[in-house]
Amino acid sequence: MRISTTSCLCPFLVCLCFIQRCYGAGHHVPAKVPSKNQTKLANGETEVHHRPKRGWIWNQFFVLEEHLGPDAQYVGKLHSNSDKGDGSVRYILSGEGAGTIFIIDEVTGDIHATKSLDRERKTHYVLHAQALDRYTEEALEPKSEFIIKVQDINDNAPKFPDGPFVATVPEMSEVGTSVLQVTASDADDPTYGNSARIVYSILQGQPYFSVDPKTGIIRTALSDMDREAREHYTVVIQAKDMAGQVGGLSGSTTINITLTDVNDNPPMFPQKNYQLYVPESAQVGKPVGKIKANDEDLGINADIKYSIINSEGANTFSISTDRDTREGIISLKKARTCCLQDRNVIFQRLLRRK
Numbered sequence: 049m050r051i052s053t054t055s056c057l058c059p060f061l062v063c064l065c066f067i068q069r070c071y072g073a074g075h076h077v078p079a080k081v082p083s084k085n086q087t088k089l090a091n092g093e094t095e096v097h098h099r100p101k102r103g104w105i106w107n108q109f110f111v112l113e114e115h116l117g118p119d120a121q122y123v124g125k126l127h128s129n130s131d132k133g134d135g136s137v138r139y140i141l142s143g144e145g146a147g148t149i150f151i152i153d154e155v156t157g158d159i160h161a162t163k164s165l166d167r168e169r170k171t172h173y174v175l176h177a178q179a180l181d182r183y184t185e186e187a188l189e190p191k192s193e194f195i196i197k198v199q200d201i202n203d204n205a206p207k208f209p210d211g212p213f214v215a216t217v218p219e220m221s222e223v224g225t226s227v228l229q230v231t232a233s234d235a236d237d238p239t240y241g242n243s244a245r246i247v248y249s250i251l252q253g254q255p256y257f258s259v260d261p262k263t264g265i266i267r268t269a270l271s272d273m274d275r276e277a278r279e280h281y282t283v284v285i286q287a288k289d290m291a292g293q294v295g296g297l298s299g300s301t302t303i304n305i306t307l308t309d310v311n312d313n314p315p316m317f318p319q320k321n322y323q324l325y326v327p328e329s330a331q332v333g334k335p336v337g338k339i340k341a342n343d344e345d346l347g348i349n350a351d352i353k354y355s356i357i358n359s360e361g362a363n364t365f366s367i368s369t370d371r372d373t374r375e376g377i378i379s380l381k382k383a384r385t386c387c388l389q390d391r392n393v394i395f396q397r398l399l400r401r402k
């Protein structure tokens with residue numbers, strides 16, 4: 049009687065179902081232990097060596113998940129050497145799913161799965177096999193434990209657990225600047241085939257952004273992206289399993305990216321010259337006019353401080369900044385004894401920087 053472990057000889061032969069570990073080959077090949085893996089023992093029995101060979105695996109039964117066929121799925125066969133085929137041996141299955149999911153033909157030892165199984169819900173079932181003499185109820189073999197493993201198929205698309213995402217990156221960033229990493233998960237078996245092997249690609253957002261196919265890191269792909277020209281971008285990233293191959297399942301997520309401001313615009317006066325007429329009666333210290341420059345940047349980058357840079361103007365006028373309106377308020381600095389002519393007063397705009 050053969051056991052399917054190397055450490056001991058079990059008198060109970062489990063005719064193991066072999067399965068080739070390649071995608072799409074998830075069907076059972078009735079177990080024939082390769083002759084090279086068998087050792088004849090002194091008592092005439094054969095010891096099975098459990099060396100994986102040519103990609104075949106034994107010591108487990110496999111059943112393909114999500115089986116939709118009308119018939120129960122064949123899993124494998126239990127067999128005792130004591131079984132002469134005369135029906136005197138009775139096979140009994142117990143353990144997880146025995147009698148409900150897995151049924152055994154008590155005469156032939158054939159095991160079938162009667163229900164569709166979901167590997168993502170339960171990966172394997174631990175069962176026990178017994179062989180009894182049908183007439184005496186005597187155990188012909190010790191009770192043996194074995195596992196029915198649920199073989200994965202690619203029935204889960206990659207998913208992004210969160211999203212949509214919001215991200216920012218400074219305008220004018222160098223190409224390749226990291227913006228955000230997105231990560232999808234795939235419920236299929238990551239240890240087998242490509243069912244959970246994800247490749248990222250960008251569906252929307254080119255040529256401004258790119259995504260690393262392996263890591264899901266989104267980067268800038270264009271230099272000189274100018275917030276003042278365009279501030280918001282919508283990027284759609286796809287995660288596809290089967291290593292991105294045709295036929296893979298996919299999921300996607302959206303990232304709303306905003307360019308943040310950098311101070312890349314000086315304040316500009318909309319006019320080159322201003323003419324202000326100041327009456328003789330104008331009081332010292334009182335405003336006599338306003339000017340306003342525009343700055344396309346945002347926040348502190350658009351703060352303006354006005355000053356008078358020619359000495360003649362600076363001697364006669366002062367200028368202050370209205371923080372709310374960002375206007376320059378011009379006031380008379382000292383009383384004049386004669387009429388004020390039109391003055392060519394130059395105002396220098398200074399960016400106030402941090």
Ligand SMILES: [Ca+2]
Nearest residue numbers: 166167168203
């Ligand atoms: Ca499943």
Ligand SMILES: [Ca+2]
Nearest residue numbers: 204236243289
């Ligand atoms: Ca998958």
Ligand SMILES: [Ca+2]
Nearest residue numbers: 200201203236
């Ligand atoms: Ca699966």
Ligand SMILES: [Ca+2]
Nearest residue numbers: 309310312345
């Ligand atoms: Ca800017």
